[in-house]
Amino acid sequence: MPGKGSTPRIWHQSVNELDHLEVYKRALEAHAAEILGDDAEVVVHGLPSGSYAGASATAVLGNAFAYHRILSRVIDNAIMAERQGYDAFVIGSFSEPFLREIRSAVDIPVASLTESGLLVGCSLGSYVALISNAPAVQWMTKVAVDKHKLAARVLEVAAMDPPLDEPQLARAYADPAPVIANFRAAAERLVARGADVIIPAEGVLAELLVRHGVHRIAGAPVMDVFAVTWAYALMQIRLWSKAQLGVGRSWHHRRDDAAIVARFWQGDAQ
Known part of the structure; x- marks a missing residue:
């Protein structure tokens, strides 16, 4: 959680290769600054160039195997975001890749568009x-x-x-x-x-x-689903910090051993 007087940072994870969609990336960055102002900083991340082998996300992700192979790195990115001191992680995809797994892996708020x-x-x-x-x-x-x-x-x-x-x-x-x-x-x-x-x-x-x-x-x-999701992430940051909220660890996001994520994380986020 952010320290006193510090600005919360939110990692926004797109599932697109943003180096090929620069107009979209710039629009997201400007939009986030307009919505959140000085309340939080949104840092927009995409997938590495070549993730879709020259095709679009829409053309590829309907296949379950490709979806798993390409988007499993989003879990690693969430762990990396937490380790880099981000205060929340936003899944910028309506397919919500690995939402349950990510919430089971990190102790920062995770918000998704859907x-x-x-x-x-x-x-x-x-x-x-x-x-x-x-x-x-x-x-x-x-x-x-x-x-x-x-x-x-x-x-x-x-x-x-x-x-x-x-x-x-x-x-x-x-x-x-x-x-x-x-x-x-x-x-x-x-x-x-x-x-x-x-x-x-x-x-x-x-x-x-x-x-x-x-x-x-x-x-x-x-x-404006981006405004809603960024604001939702910021609300969670504040509630986790001020009201001691957090995900349940007994069942759906179970983690009996606090060290289990570190034990199995490969650290290969991109």
Whole structure:
């Protein structure tokens, strides 16, 4: 936890190769500074160049083997973040790679886009709807919703039509109108069916919408899910420090031996 008078640091872990999505990385950094100001510092990290062997995350991560092989390093990055003195770790992916494993490994707050967005969304309306960029991400997001046992509060997890991968979305930052129209059509359909809150369920898409002022569609709030997740992480930092909160260690995030993580961690984070 941060020392008295120090600024909390939050490690934001994207699952994209950000050296190929520089416009997205810059947008995230500026957005975090605008939302949190002097309250916390968000440091944005991506995966190493070549992680997806020239393909996009959307094209690869729907395969369970590739998902495990590529994203297991996120666990190591969380351990490294804790060892480097970060005060919280944010999983910047709606598939929430290894959320349970990470919380079992570290003693700093861990926030994810999906969980934070769903929990805050439940305080804004009875039914939340999520819109992803493509069917593969739609499916991974639905699995995450089911994992949190919040399906009863989710009207639908939808995908944009036509689908768009991360490089296509990044290029659209310069000409966002077609993407916004695509997203708006899906959102209007979901609101007409009863959705109270709309969550853009893909990071590059979510940041594009914030960047271009899409905050409400057909009367429903379009959640700034990054702002929500960073603020949620900061809330946890404060509650862990001031109210002595922390994850339960008896069952879901069990750790009987305090040294067990150090014993098995290989220290190969990237």
